[in-house]
Amino acid sequence: VSPAELERHAERLLAAHALPAGDARTVAALLGRSAARRQNTGDVLFREGDSAQDLLFLLEGRARVLKRDHAGRDREIGSWYPPAVLGGLAVVDGAPRSATCVIAAPSVVAALDSETARRLLGEASAEGAHLRWLLLATAAETLADTTLHLREALAAAPQVGTSEGGKPELDILHALIERAQT
Amino acid sequence: MAPQGGEADATAREYLKELCRKYGAGEGMDAYIEELLSLVKPRRAEAGEVLTREGDAAEGAFLVVAGRLRASVQVDKQDRIVNEALEGEIIGEAGIFMTGARRSATLTAAAPTTYLVLGRELFRASATNPAVIATEQHLLRTLVRRIANTDSLVTRAWREAAPGGRSALDGLSLLLGGGA
Numbered sequence: 347v348s349p350a351e352l353e354r355h356a357e358r359l360l361a362a363h364a365l366p367a368g369d370a371r372t373v374a375a376l377l378g379r380s381a382a383r384r385q386n387t388g389d390v391l392f393r394e395g396d397s398a399q400d401l402l403f404l405l406e407g408r409a410r411v412l413k414r415d416h417a418g419r420d421r422e423i424g425s426w427y428p429p430a431v432l433g434g435l436a437v438v439d440g441a442p443r444s445a446t447c448v449i450a451a452p453s454v455v456a457a458l459d460s461e462t463a464r465r466l467l468g469e470a471s472a473e474g475a476h477l478r479w480l481l482l483a484t485a486a487e488t489l490a491d492t493t494l495h496l497r498e499a500l501a502a503a504p505q506v507g508t509s510e511g512g513k514p515e516l517d518i519l520h521a522l523i524e525r526a527q528t
Numbered sequence: 529m530a531p532q533g534g535e536a537d538a539t540a541r542e543y544l545k546e547l548c549r550k551y552g553a554g555e556g557m558d559a560y561i562e563e564l565l566s567l568v569k570p571r572r573a574e575a576g577e578v579l580t581r582e583g584d585a586a587e588g589a590f591l592v593v594a595g596r597l598r599a600s601v602q603v604d605k606q607d608r609i610v611n612e613a614l615e616g617e618i619i620g621e622a623g624i625f626m627t628g629a630r631r632s633a634t635l636t637a638a639a640p641t642t643y644l645v646l647g648r649e650l651f652r653a654s655a656t657n658p659a660v661i662a663t664e665q666h667l668l669r670t671l672v673r674r675i676a677n678t679d680s681l682v683t684r685a686w687r688e689a690a691p692g693g694r695s696a697l698d699g700l701s702l703l704l705g706g707g708a
Contacts, residue, residue: 363625364625364626364627365625367648367652413683413686415687416687423686435672435675435676438668438669438672439669439672439673439676441676444676444679444683467665467668468551468552468661468665469661470655470656470657470658470661471656472655474661475651475655475656475661475664478651478661478664478665478668479625479651481668482621482624482625482664482667482668482671483625483626485621485668485671485672485675486621486622486624486625486626486671487625487626488675489621489622489671489674489675490622490626490629490632492675492678493610493622493632493633494632
């Protein structure tokens with residue numbers, strides 16, 4: 347992947363995450379630290395339950411997301427399209443991967459190893475700041491979209507209550523779980 | 529509105545010192561913390577005070593330094609509590625990173641509360657300030673923990689809701705699990 351391509355990908359990443367003040371050259375340098383590689387259909391980026399080895403930038407192509415169902419079978423729940431940051435959450439909190447990601451079309455992926463990513467997250471550098479902003483923006487978008495879905499669930503389940511002293515948002519999910527079980 | 533200034537400033541200063549220690553910024557952070565507090569004035573609200581309403585323009589996230597904030601939404605003309613933020617927690621994060629966002633809930637102080645409103649200007653202006661970096665790291669960890677907790681619950685619901693078939697929870701699982 348050439349430097350010019352990396353800068354084009356960096357511009358798309360910044361635009362996708364509403365970071366107009368971000369500097370594309372800095373993000374391109376961040377991508378340059380990563381191992382950019384072409385991936386073929388069927389390649390597994392990571393599996394549910396794996397420890398987080400790297401933070402991935404999907405720059406071209408498509409990745410399918412699968413989760414194990416109640417019987418332990420992988421079931422597709424959707425796809426990610428570029429530009430997307432994948433696996434950032436497991437890198438931040440050190441938790442195992444919560445889903446499996448498989449390449450669904452010829453793709454370009456840049457992988458930043460976990461150790462470098464964690465060091466950059468605490469670093470007073472332009473690259474560190476841009477990595478923090480990218481992950482913060484990704485997390486904020488995830489939570490905003492989740493809120494929208496939960497609002498729809500709330501509207502569909504108006505009788506759901508909350509328990510005294512509990513976390514109401516979690517109570518709603520618990521109630522949805524109970525509804526699903528009945 | 530509750531009196532602002534002195535007490536809220538002192539509470540926020542101590543909280544930020546602790547945050548700097550927690551994220552390895554070390555001691556001697558006073559000047560950096562003062563720079564941060566010159567950009568983000570600590571505020572205090574009494575119990576019952578409304579900080580922002582559902583539908584308002586979202587400009588900044590609320591970091592609870594002490595006390596408790598409650599988020600509620602209107603469903604069928606009734607207030608429904610959808611979230612609470614305790615000391616050290618953050619709420620309204622869409623206001624930092626999503627341009628043109630509107631508040632998805634009304635925020636009310638559920639107890640006397642000291643808080644900071646973190647705007648995107650803070651992060652742009654002070655990318656090399658260790659106190660700001662510690663605040664960013666805390667913000668990131670807090671959001672990641674919330675996503676992980678929600679994902680765990682949604683995954684459980686998803687597995688039990690639609691064995692073998694598609695479920696309305698697929699979308700949620702993708703959102704949460706996609707960050708993986």
